[in-house]
Amino acid sequence: MRKHRLDLFSLIAGGLFTVIAVLYLVAALNDRSVNGRIVVPVTFIVLGVGGLAGAVAAVARRGRPDREE
Known part of the structure; x- marks a missing residue:
């Protein structure tokens, strides 16, 4: 079975x-x-807290774009 990313919001909502x-x-x-x-x-x-945590986790997973100087 293929592994998938953890969906933090779904985990919190289900719990x-x-x-x-x-x-x-x-x-x-x-x-x-x-x-x-x-x-x-x-x-x-x-x-609401779960939604915020899920959004922050998604942004952190994507990483920050490189700055152009």
Whole structure:
């Protein structure tokens, strides 16, 4: 199988949604409720940080163009 580059944003988004799913599953099993006023903003913040990290990683991967003097 051919190797591919790490997609940082997809990794962070997948991990975030897995954590949210486990959080809701554990809350349901323990007869608790999850406060959506906290989960939704934290989700958006983590996705934003993941997007920025992915963009920075992509720019760093490309490298800087040589300066012409």
